Amino acid sequence: MSTPALPPGVVSLADYEGLAQQHLSDATWAWLAGGAADEHTVRANTQAWAQWRLWPRVMQPLAGGHTRRTLLGRTLAHPLMLAPVALHRAVHADGELGVACAASAQQAGLVLSTQASTPLESVAQAIRNDADRGPLWMQMYLQHDRGFNTEFVRRIEAAGYEALVLTVDAPCSGVRDRERRAGPAAPPGVSAVNLQGLRMPEAQALPPGGSALFDGLLRHAPTWDDIAWLQGLTHLPILLKGVLHPADAQQAQSMGLAGVIVSNHGGRTLDTAVSTAWALPQVVDAVGPDWPVLVDGGIRRGTDVFKALALGAHAVLIGRPYLHGLAVAGALGVAHVIRLLRDELEIAMALNGCRTLSDIRRAHLVPGPRA
Numbered sequence: 001m002s003t004p005a006l007p008p009g010v011v012s013l014a015d016y017e018g019l020a021q022q023h024l025s026d027a028t029w030a031w032l033a034g035g036a037a038d039e040h041t042v043r044a045n046t047q048a049w050a051q052w053r054l055w056p057r058v059m060q061p062l063a064g065g066h067t068r069r070t071l072l073g074r075t076l077a078h079p080l081m082l083a084p085v086a087l088h089r090a091v092h093a094d095g096e097l098g099v100a101c102a103a104s105a106q107q108a109g110l111v112l113s114t115q116a117s118t119p120l121e122s123v124a125q126a127i128r129n130d131a132d133r134g135p136l137w138m139q140m141y142l143q144h145d146r147g148f149n150t151e152f153v154r155r156i157e158a159a160g161y162e163a164l165v166l167t168v169d170a171p172c173s174g175v176r177d178r179e180r181r182a183g184p185a186a187p188p189g190v191s192a193v194n195l196q197g198l199r200m201p202e203a204q205a206l207p208p209g210g211s212a213l214f215d216g217l218l219r220h221a222p223t224w225d226d227i228a229w230l231q232g233l234t235h236l237p238i239l240l241k242g243v244l245h246p247a248d249a250q251q252a253q254s255m256g257l258a259g260v261i262v263s264n265h266g267g268r269t270l271d272t273a274v275s276t277a278w279a280l281p282q283v284v285d286a287v288g289p290d291w292p293v294l295v296d297g298g299i300r301r302g303t304d305v306f307k308a309l310a311l312g313a314h315a316v317l318i319g320r321p322y323l324h325g326l327a328v329a330g331a332l333g334v335a336h337v338i339r340l341l342r343d344e345l346e347i348a349m350a351l352n353g354c355r356t357l358s359d360i361r362r363a364h365l366v367p368g369p370r371a
């Protein structure tokens with residue numbers, strides 16, 4: 001693994017974003033930075049956090065403050081996690097192994113993508129026994145082939161992952177104009193190695209007037225019935241990622257799932273879908289404050305993390321920012337991104353008069369964002 005120095009003058013996640021583009025091909029940048037269609041939701045995600053205003057308290061006792069939190073029975077040093085992002089090796093040779101080591105060193109949680117470019121077993125093995133690491137979760141999509149799904153879950157369990165994150169907001173790909181214009185993002189030799197062996201469903205003649213989408217790919221799209229099947233297959237906690245509607249969160253809760261991640265896939269699936277900062281409080285109000293609700297999308301500042309926690313998130317995930325760190329400085333850049341965000345969170349807590357995460361309340365926010 002290479003060990004580049006940190007670039008001078010980089011003090012924020014935005015600084016990494018600015019530099020990352022210089023390290024990537026146009027096609028890889030389009031894939032990483034882009035979203036669906038006109039990218040309204042990509043922009044809305046970041047803007048919506050900024051639109052909430054903070055209403056700080058002063059002269060609160062702050063000595064002994066910390067960012068610890070309990071999630072799924074584990075104590076976390078802080079509530080920051082890395083969201084599942086495909087093909088890290090398309091961005092830097094350190095790839096998923098570098099990202100995992102950085103997450104572990106910074107005590108951040110890691111959700112490995114099912115489309116990782118490194119075997120899931122190697123990633124788990126690299127950090128599984130680290131004493132202070134954060135949660136190690138695996139993201140998956142339910143594939144049409146139940147035999148493949150069963151085998152995949154067994155691999156995840158055997159490797160030591162502690163939870164399954166089932167992404168449910170992408171039964172098909174979004175309208176990804178920027179990516180389609182730019183062409184393939186991954187260099188030769190970088191691929192979704194964990195999906196090897198997955199056979200495409202047999203092509204069938206479409207019924208007269210049939211749709212290639214609905215009567216083709218989506219014939220096998222997962223439904224709530226498949227969730228029950230998955231629950232019967234594994235004892236791992238299951239979280240749904242990609243929930244925006246309170247009714248879906250309530251259904252997940254009533255089925256005994258472990259939690260949801262409020263997410264719109266970083267604006268990459270359904271353009272003009274509501275921002276996550278707008279959806280989060282509605283979801284939390286529907287399921288109550290104690291059931292795990294996490295959030296991602298557009299989180300770039302410690303104040304964004306603070307606001308997410310104030311709106312009831314139990315933990316917060318970042319996607320593109322850690323890939324920017326990876327592009328610029330490999331594993332070290334990822335570690336630096338996490339550290340910057342954690343430091344900013346602590347500063348936001350102090351300046352709002354909060355010693356611990358449980359001191360962070362909705363009353364610290366003045367309503368602002370539109371969907």
Ligand code: FNR
Nearest residue numbers: 083084085086113167265266296297298318319320
């Ligand atoms: C993603 N995301 C994603 N989600 C998922 O469940 N499985 C995946 O394989 C991927 N792959 C992926 C690739 C790229 C390039 C991006 C940018 C995103 C979505 C990701 O987990 C997360 O929801 C968003 O990235 C969060 O938004 P921000 O932090 O990127 O604004």
